[in-house]
Amino acid sequence: MLWHKTLFRFYCYRKDNAENRLIWVNNEEKCLDLHVFYTIKNMIFNDFNPLEDKTFRIIDNEGKVTDKALMPELDKETILNAYKSMLFARTADQMAVSYQRQGRMYTYPPILGQEAIQVAAGMIIREQDWLVPAFREMALMLAKGVSLKEIFLYYLGNEEGSNFAKADRVLPICVPIGSQYLHATGIGYSVKYQQKDEVVFPFIGDGGTSEGDFSEALNFAAVWEVPVVFTIQNNQYAISVPVKSQTRSINLAVKAVGFGMPGIKVDGNDFFAMYVVYKEALEYARSGKGPVLIEAYTYRKGAHTTSDDPSKYRTKAEEKSWEKADPLSRLKKYMDSQGIVLENEEELIQSYKDEVDKQFLEAENFRPYDLEDVFNYMYVEMPDDLKRQKANYEQYLSWKEKRK
Amino acid sequence: MVQAINNAFDIKLAEDKSVVMFGEDVGVEGGVFRVTEGLQKKYGAERVFDSPLAESAIVGTGLGMAMSGLRPVVELQFDGFTYPAFNQIISNVSRMHNRTRGRFKAPMVIRFPYGGAINAIEHHSESPEALYAHIPGIKVVVPSTPYDAKGLIISAIETDDPVIFMEPKRIYRAIKQEVPEEKFSIPIGKAKVLQEGTDVTVIAFGALMRECQKAIVMAEEAGISVELIDLRTIYPIDRETIVNSIKKTGRVVIVAEASESFSVGSELMAIANEEAFLSLEAPPKRVMGFDTIVPLAQGEPYYMIFPDRIFYEIEKTVKY
DSSP, rough: HHHHSSSBOEEEEEEETTTTTEEEOTTTTTBBBTTOOOOOOOOOOSSSSSTOOEEEEEEESSSBBBGGGGGOOHHHHHHHHHHHHHHHHHHHHHHHHHHHHHHHHHHOOOOTTTTHHHHHHHHSSOOOOOOOOOSSOOOHHHHHOOHHHHHHHHHOOGGGGOOSSSOTOOOOOOTTTTHHHHHHHHHHHHHHHHHHEEEEEEEEEEEGGGSHHHHHHHHHHHHHHHOOOEEEEEEEETEEEGGGGGSSSSSTTTTTHHHSOOOOEEEEEEEEHHHHHHHHHHHHHTTTSSEEEEEEEEEOOOSTTTTGGGGGOOOEEEHHHHHHHHHHHHHHHHHHHHOOOOOOOOHHHHHHHHHHHHHHHHHHHHHHOHHHHHHHTTSSSOHHHHHHHHHHHHHHHHHHHHHH | OOHHHHHHHHHHHHOOEEEEEEEETSSSOOOTTOOOTTHHHOOTTTTTOOOOOOHHHHHHHHHHHHHHEEEEEEEEEEEGSGGGGGIIIIIIIIIHHHHTTSSSSOOEEEEEEEESSSSSOSSOOOOOOOHHHTSTTOOEEEEHHHHHHHHHHHHHOOOOOOEEEEEEGGGGOOOOOOOSSOOOOOOOOOOEEEOSSEEEEEEEEHHHHHHOOOOOOOHHHOOOEEHHHHEEESSSSHHHHHHHHHHSSSSEEEEEEEEEEEEEEHHHHHHHHHHHHHHHOOOOOEEEOOSOOOOOOTTTHHHHHOOHHHHHHHHHHHHH
């Protein structure tokens, strides 16, 4: 397929190991240095050069296919299921916000508007692959086997919410911004060292790209040529700070160039574009050529967290202007145009709500938090000093009990 | 307290052109806790501004500014987000004056909200005062009231040494107190005896002063006379006030939220032993956090220190 060969543009300096000199390679797998011919035996892609600020997109805001050649071959059922996953994630997300508003849950970071990126990634990331989330990847975590109950349990203030029962390859969310990117690079090294067919998928936000850890992780990954597909969910805001105050780069994908890896800016609200890019990126990483960087250009429709009030720093007009780019409505419009029908949508949403509520109740009714839970996991084996502190506290508790 | 600190910033920004403020969300939004609210509007985006998201850079660039004629007041958004800046603080900020034999000074304030009991997510509930007080060359200040916050932050900005200013987020808006509009300052390095007593000295700082005051009421009901000291400055520590009090009462209970091992509590016990050993009638006692991560909201009630636990230890120490 045509798109197969034209996705990433790999415009960067690479060190030619044979000649031990720097060369400038272009999109045609040829070195622009006239004296050296250099071939990279992997897929090198032409048409979406981040240096030219091109954005990879397949459907427009009206759901119309803008470039048929790029459209992935997906059957109707797959597309329908993707939409349903997005709808489920949105339902769960909105209910999470409402649980917080009801005072039943603590601070929660909504994913509203970022569903396409995560559902697409979830379809590509395989069972053996690693997911290294930041903290706004709820839909993707669900796709990779984390339960809603676990996610709710975390935001109900219980560490058991990071103890995923069925998602061995999913790291816990990472609150210290950007630090998770380094772990992904390290896992990538392990994978390569152990010669496993696994790919690592770390996520970060636009704000996180300013942290030193972001650059360090990319640099190490490129130097080590490890199988890591880095994603930046550029939702335009780091709490109140817009991307323009975060970087003077023409976009975020272009940062890949400086580290010697392919980068691409993708319309993050276009499910098909995200799907194609992840498919390509997975194959690129698997083929042993090293990491890639994907900027998923999207919009945080909700607040940073339930503690945040976006009206302090952005206009209603801006929010409205992004409404037409909503990932669900775009995919829905495409489906309508193709006669892909979602039957009984209202019933479906109701069944999703029931499911979300069921999982929330399970989280709410999780066994009470015990003193043991504070101590048990600090070390593999509890040091005597911790045992002493716990025993002292138990004495206090029994004193307290007697006073009643 | 938020208003008091904001008011202090207003005063300093107005009177001293070298004062600048920045950090994540500090400018347009006025900080996630609104401590710098309205200041960008009043003083312009050159003096009060949003930085890109990078704590190490916030402190590192702040040091550069401090070395070249400005008095930066930088904000790190939460206690648990200060650690990316740790390298700058311990390797550069704290040492510049000594390394250059005084040729350069580092008159900067690094401020952040600290402490738990607000049902926060991970990395938002920590009390790292001991980590920073352990660094030679750094002053560490923690106010417990709006009045103190204003007076101490003004001193911090005017000090030629770098100051870590830890704001007890849990009581940011919990205490209503009349604070004079005009400028005043409270000296760094001076503790305050909040209440005189004869049986036991209780030493605390920051958000836990309120818990101690409640515990003291319980102690009084039990016939125990407590002398209560608010440290206000962690380093340089006010040995004189501490030692005089312990010598008088013969007993000391130290209350703080951080993990107890290798903590401010450890230091105060060392001071008690070094300088008031012969006056001690009971072993010095720490009422502090466990040597664990601050648990998430459901586990926090075990970790956090409430008045009855303080009273329990006061009573045990007095009855020893």
